Amino acid sequence: xxxxxxxxxxxxxxxxxxxxxxxxxxxxxxxxxxxxxxxxxxxxxxxxxxxxxxxxxxxxxxxxxxxxxxxxxxxxxxxxxxxxxxxxxxxxxxxxxxxxxxxxxxxxxxxxxxxxxxxxxxxxxxxxxxxxxxxxxxxxxxxxxxxxxxxxxxx
Amino acid sequence: xxxxxxxxxxxxxxxxxxxxxxxxxxxxxxxxxxxxxxxxxxxxxxxxxxxxxxxxxxxxxxxxxxxxxxxxxxxxxxxxxxxx
Numbered sequence: 001x002x003x004x005x006x007x008x009x010x011x012x013x014x015x016x017x018x019x020x021x022x023x024x025x026x027x028x029x030x031x032x033x034x035x036x037x038x039x040x041x042x043x044x045x046x047x048x049x050x051x052x053x054x055x056x057x058x059x060x061x062x063x064x065x066x067x068x069x070x071x072x073x074x075x076x077x078x079x080x081x082x083x084x085x086x087x088x089x090x091x092x093x094x095x096x097x098x099x100x101x102x103x104x105x106x107x108x109x110x111x112x113x114x115x116x117x118x119x120x121x122x123x124x125x126x127x128x129x130x131x132x133x134x135x136x137x138x139x140x141x142x143x144x145x146x147x148x149x150x151x152x153x154x155x
Numbered sequence: 156x157x158x159x160x161x162x163x164x165x166x167x168x169x170x171x172x173x174x175x176x177x178x179x180x181x182x183x184x185x186x187x188x189x190x191x192x193x194x195x196x197x198x199x200x201x202x203x204x205x206x207x208x209x210x211x212x213x214x215x216x217x218x219x220x221x222x223x224x225x226x227x228x229x230x231x232x233x234x235x236x237x238x239x
Contacts, residue, residue: 034239050238051164053231056215081238093239113239119217121210121231122238123164134165137208137235 002077003061005052007084010094019076019098026075030105032095032113038088040135043128050083050092053121057081064115068097071111072104079112081122111148118145156226160189163233166209169202179224186211186230187220193232208235 004010012033020026036048065077078096086092095112099105124135156179167173183192190211194203203209212231213222224230 052238053161053163053212053215053233056212056231059215060217117239118236120238121163121212121233121236123234124237125164134234135237137237 002065002079003058004078004080005054005057005061006080006082009082009091010080012091012094015078015080015094016096019078019096023075023098025100026098027100028098028102028105030097030099030102030109032093032109033091034093034113036086036088036090036092040126043130045088045126045128047088047127048086049125049127050086051123051125052081052083056121060120061116064112064119067115068108068112072099072108074099074104074108077108077112079116081116081120083122114141114144114148117141158189158224158226158228158230160193161229161231163231165234166202166232169199171199179226184224185220186213186218186222186224189224189230190220190232203232209233210235 012031016029016031020029038045061079061081065079068074068077075098078094080094082092093116095109097105097109097112118141125132126135158177158179159174160177161174162170162172183189190203193200210233211218213224214229
């Protein structure tokens, strides 16, 4: 399963190991791990709750993975995204891309994260000393995703 | 002719509703028309007003205001996403 949406934590080493076991044609593994920070917009964050849209979330992530496969020659892709209550320092998301060479693996990994940020239906609510607040979407994330739209597939 | 509507995150909290079954009336055949109808309920429902930054999905795919509605569809309204 290239896409997993789960409450539980994940083991980065074990996931990369599983993806590369026996894959002797793979020369590159690019990965990204997103963590909960203890500050945001100048306030201390004591915890975070991630809500998602069951069904659509998996479908959106699978579509992003399929698009990445269409753009770059990669061997394998894995996306794990957690939901529920998370504390600062905890892992939120993992993207792993394997391939023959680093260039395509790096690019595909960044693409998956940029698209995930703007297209996968997750919402963060953070708890600060002043109470709970929903995290606002950032324009910079839209811009990061849009720069891939301007590029030809494979570019 | 009825559809299922879902609300998520800050919008769900503002409306005090995670979802509802909704009967489609003649002429109410796009996501945009549905959004306007819901907004007309007034009060908290004005969070669905056209100028508000909201995303829409039909049958779990992102949709724009012109997307057609059919019997049995699952329609969702939610704020811009903030995962990752």
